[in-house]
Amino acid sequence: MLEIIKSDEPTVLVSLPENDIDLAEAAVAAGAQGLKVHINANHQASGTAFGPLEEERDTIEGICDLGVPVGIVPGQDLETIYDALPLLDELPIDFVNAHSHQLPATIESHTGYSTWASVPNEYSFEEIRALNSTSVDGVELGIQTTDRYGQRVSVRDVAKYIRLNNILEKPTIIPSQLKITPSDIKMLSESGVSNFLLGSIVVGDSVDSISEAVSSFTSAV
Numbered sequence: 001m002l003e004i005i006k007s008d009e010p011t012v013l014v015s016l017p018e019n020d021i022d023l024a025e026a027a028v029a030a031g032a033q034g035l036k037v038h039i040n041a042n043h044q045a046s047g048t049a050f051g052p053l054e055e056e057r058d059t060i061e062g063i064c065d066l067g068v069p070v071g072i073v074p075g076q077d078l079e080t081i082y083d084a085l086p087l088l089d090e091l092p093i094d095f096v097n098a099h100s101h102q103l104p105a106t107i108e109s110h111t112g113y114s115t116w117a118s119v120p121n122e123y124s125f126e127e128i129r130a131l132n133s134t135s136v137d138g139v140e141l142g143i144q145t146t147d148r149y150g151q152r153v154s155v156r157d158v159a160k161y162i163r164l165n166n167i168l169e170k171p172t173i174i175p176s177q178l179k180i181t182p183s184d185i186k187m188l189s190e191s192g193v194s195n196f197l198l199g200s201i202v203v204g205d206s207v208d209s210i211s212e213a214v215s216s217f218t219s220a221v
Contacts, residue, residue, distance in 0.1 A: 004033055004069065005138055005171040010189045010196070010221035014214060015175065016063075017200040018048055019056050024063045026207040031218030034068050036097060036197065040075035040084065048205075053087050064092045071095035071116065078102050085110055097140060100131065108135040116173065118142045125167065132169045139170050140197065144177040150201050153184045158191070165193045176202040182220030189221065 004011055013034040014027040024035055037060050038050040050056060053074075064070045072093050074084040082104040088096060093113050096103075100117035107115055114137035119128050121143050131139055141164050144157075157178060165172045173195040174180070174188065185196055196217070203213040 005173060005195045008194060010185060010194045012185075012214065012217050012221060013173070013195070013197045014203060014210070015197050015199040017203070017205040019050060019059045019063065021059060021062050022207050023205075023210055024066055026211045027203070027214050028066050028068055030211045030214035032068065032198075032214050034071065034094070035063060035066070036071045036073065037063060038073045040080050041073060042076070048200075053084065053091075057091075060091060060093075069094035071097050071113075073097050076102065078104060082106070088113070095137070099142075100134075100136070103136075114138065116140050118175075119164075121145045125164070128164060129167045136170060138173055138195075139164075139168055140173045140175055141165075142175050142177060149177050150179050153178050153180055158184075158188060161188060161193050162191050165191075171195060173197050175199060182217050185217060186220055 011033050012031065013036065014032040015036040016023050019037045027035060039053050039056050041050045070093050072088065074088060074096060075081040081098055081102055085104065085107060089110060089112055095114040095116055097116040097118060099120055103117060116138040117131055117136040118140040119142060141161060143160060161174055172193060174193060175197040176199050180202055198214065198217060203210045
């Protein structure tokens with residue numbers, strides 16, 4: 001997965017609204033180059049609750065068999081993720097993703113997968129820039145406030161994404177907190193931002209909606 005997001009070519013990834021084989025298959029068939037699943041979480045954008053690994057394991061392993069890289073969000077707080085990390089070593093996953101304040105410092109000792117740190121709106125530019133000196137492999141730019149979720153992309157949004165991409169020496173990933181369109185992806189890609197993680201705000205929560213949305217983005221890039 002790390003090689004994919006390091007590429008200058010646009011990359012379309014999908015954060016699944018549920019840990020569901022049918023949804024995952026639809027995304028991959030439509031051209032998704034990677035998937036993200038969750039455990040131990042209540043996902044705000046999709047309104048979905050994800051159980052612990054023992055409940056989600058079989059489905060996640062099935063998703064990992066689909067032939068594209070798969071990452072996991074192992075929880076929503078530092079203690080939960082700390083406890084989950086040893087269990088993740090048993091899964092054929094490619095990356096672990098969480099806010100950097102939720103990622104245990106000891107994650108660098110787990111070498112079976114790469115690490116993506118998400119940065120929320122309240123992080124300063126200086127704090128985000130400092131991630132260059134950490135062991136994380138990629139940075140997800142989750143910088144939108146909740147009142148902006150689902151809104152159209154503005155010029156200011158584009159400028160923020162470009163500025164963060166320029167100060168980071170790590171690959172960056174833009175999650176679809178906003179209602180990103182294929183045209184937005186084309187414009188951002190031409191500005192040097194090339195990795196996009198499509199979630200429920202853009203792809204919906206059904207096989208048909210995921211297939212249609214992902215196809216439109218992969219065709220555009």
